[in-house]
Amino acid sequence: MKEIINTKKAPGAIGPYSQAVKANGFVFISGQLPLNPETGEFPEGGVKEQTRQSLKNLQAILEADNLSFSDVVRTGVFLKNMEDFAAMNEVYGEFFTEKFPARVCVEVARLPKDARVEIEVTAVCE
Structure with a gap:
């Protein structure tokens, strides 16, 4: 069985996918662009501001299922x-402060809406 997780505190999906899916003790959160959920726009500035917004979006989705960054076991960062x-990692370290999750970080040719960063996470839940 799977459960769909959705919150208005994070941007809605821009395609045929869910913000997050809960299954078999895990929550799989789709990649989050740095879109402000209220305006649909990227924050002013560079990759630091975009990273912070992507992580805020992830935080809102985690909180919708009573989870936090301490429950995250794996992240995927697309630059x-x-x-x-280095700039992304600095901001990332503001949100993940101990018992760090496993992580992959790759450079990609292009991201949706020409974002500079997109981040996905997998969290464990009881």
Whole structure:
């Protein structure tokens, strides 16, 4: 069985997918672009601001199922330019402060809406 998780505190899906799916003790959260859920726009600034918004969106989805970043076991970070790694990592460290999840970070040719970053997570739930 699977349960769909959805919150208006994060941007809605821009395609035929769910914000998150809960199944077999895990919550799989789709990649979050740095869209402000109220305006549908990217924040002003660069990759730091975009990373922060993507993580805020993930946080809102986690909280919709009474979870937090401490429940995250794996993240996937997609960067438009690997030269942004240090800046992204700095902001990422504001949200993940201990018992760090496993992570993959890759550079991609292009992201939806020409974002500079997109982040997905998998969390464990009871």
